[in-house]
Amino acid sequence: MSTESTGTASTGAASTGTAGTGTAGTGTGSTGTGSQTSLLAVDGLTVLLPVEGQQRAVLREVSLQIGHGEAVGLVGESGSGKSMTARAIDRLLPRGAEVRGQIRFEGADVAALSGAALRSYRNRVAMIFQDPRAHVNPVRRIGDFMTEALRTNLGVAAAAARQRAADMLGQVGIENGAQRLRQYPHELSGGMLQRVMIAAALLTEPALLLADEPTTALDVTTQAEVMAILDELRRSYGLGMLFITHDLELAAAICDRTIVMYAGQVVEVRRSELLHSDPLHPYTAALAAARPDIGQRASRLRAIPGRPLSAFEAPLGQCAFAPRCPHARDVCLTAVPELAELDGGQSRCARVAELRGELEAADA
Amino acid sequence: MPEHDSPANGHVPVLVVAGLRKEFGALVAVDDVSFEIAPSRSLAIVGESGSGKTTVARMITGLEHPTKGTITACGRDRSRPARSARDRRRRGGEIQIVFQDPYTSLDPRQTAEQAIDEVLRLHHGWPADRRRARIEQLTDLVGLDARQARALPRALSGGQRQRVAIARALAAEPRILILDESVAALDVSIQAQVLNLLADIRDETSVSYVLISHDLAVVRQLTDEAVVMHRGKLVERGPTEQILDDPQHPYTQRLRASVPRPGWKPSRRLPSLSAETLAPADPLLSPADQKGDPA
């Protein structure tokens, strides 16, 4: 059953009974801190997309929580499902997608929202994309774009909306806000446009920011500045954030907790500062070790053999990472490991208990 | 391997770039850039967008021609367009390039084998079986198995396609291989594999790399020397280690301070720059916007 086609509204906390598995918090993963206090709670999310006539899994039993005002990083390579997770949360999945499991925002089932509730949801959850130019109309002015949500969804008067937009531009470090509002997207550089997108996202006073690789397309110096702005504003507005990236250090820089995904599954959840010194999954350790060190040249990089897989390419009934894992044993091949709680974090490694302490990145 | 300089004279630089300048109408993309590369050494050209590093790479390969200045490779000048087909081919045998985007750098209708074969036929008049042997050698060298070598690009992953692009570039047996952000579009784990591969290839063939990159960690891993470009000008040069451990120019310092690493926190206050050396200018911005705006 595709979430996009149904418009059935359901009241209260009752789930809409999606066909399939994983409803009401009894999924394979633990739900962590109580879902009543979470800003966002994803539980047992499984997404299949139609490909060449077949339904192929791109997410498998993904569970995560974001508390109010908490910044959580979501790290993964190609096929990990990190972008797909964000799109599922924002209800931007392609047509024909099959969604199982639950996404609850402030207690309400996201899949069941429609009409006014859905519009309100979109005001409360703002998404910042990787390529700002692809998500903005090139023939409309910046001001039109920025004030659109305010005017149509929140009924703010045009002049007031423009004032707010100009003020917000100042907050993201763009001076002459009033003038900028009259410019067109092509008149701004990539970095500036991304700042505009951040400003636009904050205008509707969201509670949650979904940032999908917002700085990947930017120069590294621009990235540093945009990250700083994002971090500062997020803290000052008390927003929750899901920050998606392929860069482990980048996520660790502004997120308190980091989630690592592989082949459509969550494989580790950890406090960011412990990711390098005490990772809970061989994949995280391998990812950190594979990256060249700016401080010294390695005689040979510790590359992971093979290549990152999507959920539907990974072998079933076993640990998805096992074929590439230097620590794989028989226990890893017999069943899909559960996402277990450990030391304040979570790990989907069958052998995590015995491997603790041996996993840290080589250069830690 | 064809000899381009006499074996006794190992000190003749394999690439010399002097006073290079490129103008596109009123825009000066490259302004007085000079450097040289000794045989078997590798150089990084570091910079962000608008620095002119890609334009320099295009001029070295002959895709653009300098407005002023000279480029000398293997002792021969190549600042002006090639005069004959033979000249063009010879130049192709000296300097090759691997592009950033694995999805558009291969002809979608050619298998890896066909792509490499085409290059071999272009540079050598070999019979089919000799070509086949060399194709197998090259695909082995870059770590592609037989099935992948016979596959069309759309059946290959990004990392595999880059391997094909590398094999195709090496088929011409170049002295200099330009890597234009060649690993930037790859996943971290694949990037590590390809970087190891490039190091192995260098050990085996003594090719010199010119690495165009904004990624300082990759630069450290692969190169001996580096030059830093900013808005068309060369602002700093030296051994890679020195440039990264002890940058002198404010722009290099700013670059270095922007790289995420364990324990790093982004700050709005990066090492300050004078008005001229602010972050790369977007050519679409009006001069008024460029001046006071750090992008």
Next chain:
Amino acid sequence: MVSAAIGITSGPVVTVRRRGALGLLRSTGLAGLASAAVIAVASVLAIFGPLLAPYNPELPNLSMAWVGPAGGHLLGYDFEGRDVLSRLLAGAQSSMIGPLGVVAGSMALGTVIAVVAAWRQGPLDTVISAGLDIIFAFPGILLAVLAAAVFGAGLTAAAVALSIAYMPYVARVLRGAAMKERGQPYVAALEVQGASGTSICLRHIVPNMLPLIVAQATIMFGWAMVDLAAISFLGLGVQPPAPNWGVMISENQPGILQGYPLPALAAGLCIVAVVIAFNVLGERLFEQAQAGRR
């Protein structure tokens, strides 16, 4: 291929079969298949039509003029007492060959010009574009009338005139695609290898434009057929008594008002059916060409 469709950029999903012509046809859907069938029938008739005709298509028998379907004459007789069905079958040849010539000529010329303009760019491109615009300003029919005036009426003159008229349109459409290929890094890689412009254009740029070329040619066949039928209708194309669908409409036109519409209508329907088939198939192929651009 699969992975691109859903935005997952990693690796080989399944082994990719190189899709042949049959697979391409199948992907055009029911409408595409039906159109292809119609075109196939028309093509067979174009080749074998005169042999299949049950009666002599050119022998007049005025005593039987305008008689309706009777005996072995399924569609009756035309204004000169000739069997309509036989005339339709025999007329398929000239009705199909004319457009074929137009398409072949304009596509060949247009492709060459488009690729040359895209490859060289700069001033040559500007001059070519201006030249194309000038030719484009002349309606095809006007050029055909001119050709008829200069060379005398006939299918050849008309077909050549239409080729010239269509060529700028082809060149415009293909130039865009050629420029896109020209800008791709794999072309730059080949240039750096030292390959010549000609060889890169012939072996890489044109083959990567083939889906678009085929789609364009298919759509244009339909247009050419309509234009040539109109030219023949005006008396400037195929000359009576040679059988031709356009000519048949013209010569049997008086019958419509006199209460004998069948001969003219039958010819008209043949044209319409084939033109629609080419249009539908052409558009489906066009969609495939656009979609195939990964």
